[in-house]
Amino acid sequence: MMHSIAIHGGAGTLPRADMTPEREAAYRAGLAAALDAGFAVLERGGTSLDAVTTAVRLLEDDPLFNAGHGAVLTHEGTVELDAAIMDGRNLAAGAVAGVSHVRNPVELARAVMEHSPHVMLIGAGAEEFALTRGIALVPNDFFMTDTRRAQLSSVLAGDARPANELSALGTVGAVARDRDGNLAAATSTGGMTGKRYGRVGDTPIIGAGTYADNHACAVSATGHGEYFIRAAVAHDICARVAYGGVTLAQAADAVVMDRLQKMGGEGGIIAIDATGGVVMRFNSEGMFRGARAADGTREILIYRK
């Protein structure tokens, strides 16, 4: 029994051949900053909710990752963001989808959870709610980077896999267990480059991209969202632990390495069980990820070990 945290920065990694030492160092630094900030919250006795909020906020602010500032662009060249958060103590949850002017969508999802009677708010209505909570709006331009503009151009030009594409399976997320034994999960994303028609992936779907239940586990997913929704990935992993009598590692293997793989769903998950044990599984080439626990473990990884 220990406090611990795991984070991810998406399952859409560069092919190993394209990864330079400089780029890798930058990604590792971004992951380390989020991981250590989240862990510091737990160390000083903070809640798992605060830890995952802190970690995800830092990943949202880091332009390297596909969430918040640096999110991918839609078909129309705008940014539309989704996020969710869940409290394993009481199954409270908050989610937002299709927001375009909120700097840290994870904080808005948390405000929905804590200060509204609702779980999910979308689009302009979600931003109206943000204003009632005193959350300042930012121009949509705030989120855009030249890298993402170039990726959109490549996609619109018909490139299925544009140069330096890191976004197809891009998401950020965190799961944590605090000293009181409470679990929490949070996930945030800009979705897919060139997405259209108000497409929403698994990230803000409670049970798909995000789920937390003290009696089972907390999960944050990243990958080809449509498959993760159809398989109800985050809840399915928790349900296998709760009803199937398997360990978290076995449940994650069954869902990510078997069920999703057979469906053709690329991606992965980070998860934490009631004892604070961390599991990180992916069926893609890599997954930006890190984990740190009270027993001194600290690892930051990109590709398979």
Next chain:
Amino acid sequence: MMHSIAIHGGAGTLPRADMTPEREAAYRAGLAAALDAGFAVLERGGTSLDAVTTAVRLLEDDPLFNAGHGAVLTHEGTVELDAAIMDGRNLAAGAVAGVSHVRNPVELARAVMEHSPHVMLIGAGAEEFALTRGIALVPNDFFMTDTRRAQLSSVLAGDARPANELSALGTVGAVARDRDGNLAAATSTGGMTGKRYGRVGDTPIIGAGTYADNHACAVSATGHGEYFIRAAVAHDICARVAYGGVTLAQAADAVVMDRLQKMGGEGGIIAIDATGGVVMRFNSEGMFRGARAADGTREILIYRK
């Protein structure tokens, strides 16, 4: 093993004392029309997907029920509709949220499933997609009825439970098993009277209000959506059947009569298992519902038996 169908018209029923014979006859007639039309699809060898689409479309068109024409009004006096559909054969799914100009949202959800690479589309983007599929848009006024306008006025005047309020837990849905043994589920709603900020309930959330998996069951839910999302009701019932070694009836009882009840989540579900057996459970005063099966069973009910 048989083909069968179950439908619901929401768990938000009138208190028994307020139900007149005329009103009850009207509700029963609307339920019977949808039930029999869906069952006729199965009788002639049609798919469960076609059966649930047919039943839900009729309930959407019936102004008595809170979906499509006759849906409840938002705080702003508009109508915003949500719907989802799922194919238990291959876990294909489609969902839309916050659409305002599509006559039959269940048909749009099905178009998303069958003709887009996505599962969930929201708002204006979903309507843009509808146009690409040749689905004609209708004015928002099309959906409005005097009854719903009066209910909104009551809610805005501070009435927690306005006269003739049938909408708080209003939703429509259907589940079916066809002759080939395939399961399907569909759900559609206008949400809650006076809803704000782009609020989305459980209906379009795959795993919450709607789920179907041939290996477990198909579920359509109706109730206080926020609780149904947090408990991932539809997927949880299927997971208990798949991993917990319980019957569908036991799983439904555990989720609806125990877990949701303890959380304070009012409402119910209809569900069907791999053999075609139907379960309808609710913890509210009533649930508009009906079921019909190849063995000759046919029932239409409102209150507890």
